[in-house]
Amino acid sequence: MLLLLQWGLLPHLLSQRTKSPNGTLAWLWAILLFPGIGGVLYLLIGTEKVKRRRLAAVAALDQEVFLAEVEPPPDLLRRLPELAKINGRPATGGNEADLLPDGTSFFPVLLDVIESAREHVHVEFYIWRADRAGEMVRDALVRAARRGVEVRVLVDEIGSLWTGRRFFGVLEAAGGKFSWFRTFAPLSGRFHLNLRNHRKLVIADGEVALTGGMNVGREYWGGGAEPPHSDLAVRLRGAVVAQLAEVFAEDWLFATGEALTAAVFHPRPEHCGSVGVQVVPGGPDNDLNEIQLSTLALVQRAERRVWMMTPYFVPEPPLVAALQLAAMRGVDVRVMVPEKGDHGYLTHVTRAYFEDLLPYGVRIFRYRPRLLHAKMLAVDGGAVMVGSANLDIRSLRINFELNVLLDCAKTTEAAERLFVRNEGDAVEVTVAGHRGRSGWQRIAEAVCRPLAPLL
Structure with a gap:
């Protein structure tokens, strides 16, 4: 049985073109030397690829936006045309960007974005702690849902392993939507225990977006026994928000099956600054690194x-x-x-x-x-x-x-x-x-x- 597992996995391993040579060699030795343990570990955490259905309707909406009068990017991004080809989307000009260099600047902005939302708020984090910081952000979303704002929250299940779904029950009771991001879901045909959604993204009304390295927790905001992490995020307005909305829509589709194709989620952006932005999304569902x-x-x-x-x-x-x-x-x-x-x-x-x-x-x-x-x-x-x-x-x-x-x-x-x-x-x-x-x-x-x- 172990021999069948061992030799059955080798073609799959060797066919993964995106895995580095060192990674392939390491897994090869693990499977050959420890066919039982190595084979099981490879099945659970060895894969680096997952297939996701792309949202063609959303891509069409965004293409319509960029065929409109969207300001071209500044000089530097025009001199790096390979970036648009690498990332599958054009760079945009006419944006506004504000750097948020720590949790004490990020979280007040996050709460203000949620409180100011009129139509929808889409939130995506890797870690969401069930602590005071997590409660404050959750409760702001609850208030938004109660005043009629469409609220969707997507959290990585492994990254937030110790935060139970019950924590978000009050949000769902208020009319908000919550989902775990799961890549290991056997009933859905997913067996990728090693894959994580490490993204951090907040979008309000298709007009403003927050992204960066911040998670939701006291270790990022402060107030605990230890000093908060040194972290970084950015607030964005302009044409780039439409591209970030597409990123969230595809993640939400993968997690829930709900396609966010309504035009309200992808409004035409207004020119509001002079910053050029290139969105750089990475993931195991893409062929390029x-x-x-x-x-x-x-x-x-x-x-x-x-x-x-x-x-x-x-x-x-x-x-x-x-x-x-x-x-x-x-x-x-x-x-x-x-x-x-x-x-x-x-x-x-x-x-x-x-x-x-x-x-x-x-x-x-x-x-x-x-x-x-x-x-x-x-x-x-x-x-x-x-x-x-x-x-x-x-x-x-x-x-x-x-x-x-x-x-x-x-x-x-x-x-x-x-x-x-x-x-x-x-x-x-x-x-x-x-x-x-x-x-x-x-x-x-x-x-x-x-x-x-x-x-």
Whole structure:
């Protein structure tokens, strides 16, 4: 029986073109050496692809919007036409963007967006805690539902494992709609235990959107025993909101079967600013690795600086090479990671990549005061990408993720000021210092790094 399982899984494994060679090799050894345990684990968490029905009607509505008089994107995004091809949607101009650099700025804006909604509010998060922060956001949505606003809430079931559906019962009783995002649902023919919806997205009336790295919980807002995470989000208005509405509509269709094709959910946007935005959605339902390819396009075109912050840094070889080359041609390349992450083994994996970058001139900083949860890539003082995606294999290949690239000097400068401020609370890793780390640290890195393709 084990032999049949072993040899039955190999064709499926070898046919996955999107899996990295290292990932394929790691799973191959796991199945061959441990046919029972390895085979079962591969069935549960080894797949990186899922098929989803696309919302053709929604895409048609959005195409109608963009065939109308939508302002073209600024110069930078026009000089990167590959981004539109990578992400399957055009960049847009005429947007407004406000960076929200921490929970104390994000959550008041979130509550205000909900309280101001007139027709609908669509909310999507990975983690939603049943704590005071979670209650405040939920209760704002309850009030919206009671005044006649259509409310839909989509939460990843694994990310919010300890928040029962009963927590959202008061919202459903008020007329709001709630659904778990499930990729493991045998009755629906889904057996993908390893896939997560890591996106964070709020849309109100098709006019304003919030997205970034913030989840709903006290560790993001503050007020607990520990200082809140250092995180980042953005408020958007303009044509880009229609594209973000399409992202939510497809996620909601996958979770509930309800197609949000009514024109009220996709109104024609008004020009309200001068910011260019490229939506960068990543997921196991797409053939391209959108987030990694978009990141590579930006790094390869950089002329002066590339500054990035990420909680998890487990880059694949193409990104490592791009950062090395950028530093060697004189670009100021800086990477900021947490001093200690919320997953100890990933901290060791992250540090194992330092020796691939430090000798080439890449500067690395370990942020100390609290957990660094922000995901940011700022390039040449003119463009900044923020969102939900970490620079690790799970975000780049497995999770449903959502980033936005902002072509705006003002917003980029604000992001760079945040980076510089965090440098004051960080320690820079030097070549000599890294080479002088303890033997136990070297062993931990050596043991954990080969597991990266499976993480």
